[in-house]
Amino acid sequence: MSLHCRSGTSSFLRRALSAGAVTAVAVFGGVACGAGASEAEFPSEQIEIIVPFSPGGSADQSARQMAVEAEETCGTGFIVSNQTGGAGAIGFQAVANAEPDGYTLGVAAIELAIVDHLGVTPLPPGSVRGVMQYSLQPVAYAVPADSEWETIDDFVAAAEEGPVTVATSGTGSIYHVGFAGMADEAGVLDNTVNIPFDGASAALQAVLGGQTDMVSVGAAEMAPQVESGDLRPLAVAGEERADILPDTPTLGEEGYEWTSGAILGIIAPPDTPDERIQTLNECLNEARQSESFSSWMETSGFTQEYKNGAEFDAFLAEEYDRYGVVLDSIGLLPEED
Structure with a gap:
């Protein structure tokens, strides 16, 4: 995959550079625009956020609002697409199967802890990586x-x-x-x-x-x-x-x-490198905390609930176990052959 030198950098990265020496800026400039690629370049291409539900719902609206702020905080363009069906399973699977380079993300919902139990599609814990939770x-x-x-x-x-x-x-x-x-x-x-x-x-x-x-x-x-x-x-x-x-x-x-x-969060493909998960967490969390996004969430009635990537992974694993019991008690588990 080719990498493109961008004139913009994320706001958290700009603050880090402004605090450093001139030589550090020069080194960064050489790495970002020269032949040698490094994690300092990421993200340098457009990021897609896959929403597993139809336009107009909370997952779709909040993702689009976050993407607006994230273009500034992450220093790159964002596109939001809807891949619907199977109570979110189609969109979740699209994220799980995507290239693990950090340029394809998805909106997570609690259905991520449910659909595997229903036999809709194989999505046990570990099928995706958490970047952050942002709502409940x-x-x-x-x-x-x-x-x-x-x-x-x-x-x-x-x-x-x-x-x-x-x-x-x-x-x-x-x-x-x-x-x-x-x-x-x-x-x-x-x-x-x-x-x-x-x-x-x-x-x-x-x-x-x-x-x-x-x-x-x-x-x-x-x-x-x-x-x-x-x-x-x-x-x-x-x-x-x-x-x-x-x-x-x-x-x-x-x-x-x-x-x-219902929860909302951001997920990535399972083999996405730790460094890129961390970078995405930092810049997306900055977008989440922005005045514009926070105001929109409050006005829309969405409560902000934050967990980092590791915490979100642990939470989803716990909910997977809990909903296995719940689905059994209400008779929604498929019969075993």
Whole structure:
């Protein structure tokens, strides 16, 4: 792969150079633009971020906002693409199979700890490398504003009488597992029907269009429709109330012991060198902490939750084990041959 000398450098690298001697700058200039390649050049080409879900959802919106800031902090161009399907599996696999050079990244979601259990695609821990986690938001449940259901107890009562339909971002997605776990806790799992769509945005449009009785997505993702009066939130599955939906009770407050949340992070192919993971972590974390990105996250209702690459890898491995147990308890594991 050819490397191209760029006139720009990342902001954290510029600060390091400005603090050093003139000779150090001269050496860097010779390395970056001369025949001898080194890690000082990275990144020198456009970086692609693969979003495993459809445009308009939290993964897509946050990745595009981060990419804008990262062009400054990483000193290179970014492009965001959507490779959807299989509750994120297609996009995750695309990252896992990419050249491990640091120029192909992906948005991670908690589905990364789920899809391997479902037999969708082989993605056990270690299939990708974590660069960082940057967000956490609780699963939330809502109905159209003209629905007769006012509380999560109303949903449970209706499910006790007959089948109810729930729009999610895909079979095996966290929003599917998030409502199935709640329904299992309430004793009505057998009477709830998952209606999968290609991402949270499509699921929201489905419930607004009357295609389903309820929707299960992230709290921040439904917030605009709640604010406009088109949706009525019933509960959130966080340990605490969501800042973006402060008047909506938690499941715990309503007497249901179930929590479930969606995370967002950045991942790379498994054999990406440590040095490049570190460089990406530093410049992307700088983008995450920027005033512009932080303000957008707050306004959009996305809670920032940071873990570095090693911490993120450990977290995903723990969640992989936890969701293996959860999926078994709600009957989503495929039968063994």
